[in-house]
Amino acid sequence: MERNGCSALALLLLLSVVAWTEAEVEKTIFFPSQKLTWEKARQYCQKHHIDLVTWDTVDPNLLTTWLLEEGFINVWIGLHRDPEESLVWRWINVKTGIGLTGDDVSRSRNWGLAQAIGASCGSYNSLTKTWESSLCSLEKPFICYADNLVVVTENKTWEDALNHCREMTNKSFKFDLLSVTNSSDYGYVSDRLYRATTDEVWTGLRFLGGEWWWSDGESLDHQEMLPDCPSQWQHCGTVSKNNTTNWTRRDCSERRNFICSYE
Incomplete structure (x- = not known):
């Protein structure tokens, strides 16, 4: 032949x-039982899984359904303000710390509340299906993912x-x-x-x-x-x-x- x-x-x-x-x-999401600041939440995810969830690692619709069924409204996700460009938001990335470009995130229609001054970390609101800016020092539930x-x-x-x-x-x-x-x-x-x-x-x-x-x-x-x-x-x-x-x-x-x- x-x-x-x-x-x-x-x-x-x-x-x-x-x-x-x-x-x-295949990717799997995990929802730890504790509430942590954004930085500590990310450290937890990196230690026990891979990282905080980003929008390229999950199906947002399925995630929203699951969060609502479990009664979780506002949770930390892997979204943060660029420390060198205050108007730019970026997705975290396991390799570089940066995922999508700032314009892709900042101009997205997924944003909910106006971005508060000094709020540099991103969370997800399952009721409004939008991202929100929050003070990184706040303790919130969070979502990790693994593969x-x-x-x-x-x-x-x-x-x-x-x-x-x-x-x-x-x-x-x-x-x-x-x-x-x-x-x-x-x-x-x-x-x-x-x-x-x-x-x-x-x-x-x-x-x-x-x-x-x-x-x-x-x-x-x-x-x-x-x-x-x-x-x-x-x-x-x-x-x-x-x-x-x-x-x-x-x-x-x-x-x-x-x-x-x-x-």
Whole structure:
């Protein structure tokens, strides 16, 4: 079997890599029972989960419904005033501390009450479905989020990384090298690599049988993003922590950090 001059690998090898069920980037919200200032709330989220919730990590409508059902009206979220530009508000970001641009946030129709003088931290009002500015020293309920990703800072070949992830499987969770079947998750995954010790990390992307596949058995949606006849050894895919806009093919025998996901 041939495709554009590239020999297909044995079907047995193909099945051994792609036999697992589909996995996706999943995010979970947590609502701790205590009330804290904005800074302490963020420290709590970073210690126990990932960070305070931002609007790119949740479905606002589902979040609103849940908050109202639980009786929570005003809660801290990951929104704050830029300390160097007093009229600019920004989303926090696990990598840089800055998410959307100030204009995106400041001009949004999601704002409710007028921004009070000296109020530099953002909260969410579930009744009015709007953001509000508050004094950071106030103690409020808050929302954290986490995901199903694990960045491993050991350097391994692609095959060893795949085995490492799968050997992490236990009675509660099934692990695999990360498959990013939703292209909108690319930027989020790239940001999550800020603690990696290599510029690029292995993902579950592998060239097999004349096509690019994810280790969960899904094929790459946009095959044209990578060559359909890569050089002999560059059959494994990485993602960069420096926010490049594409997947990169690398020699599978190279040793680098990798990212696992779990169900």
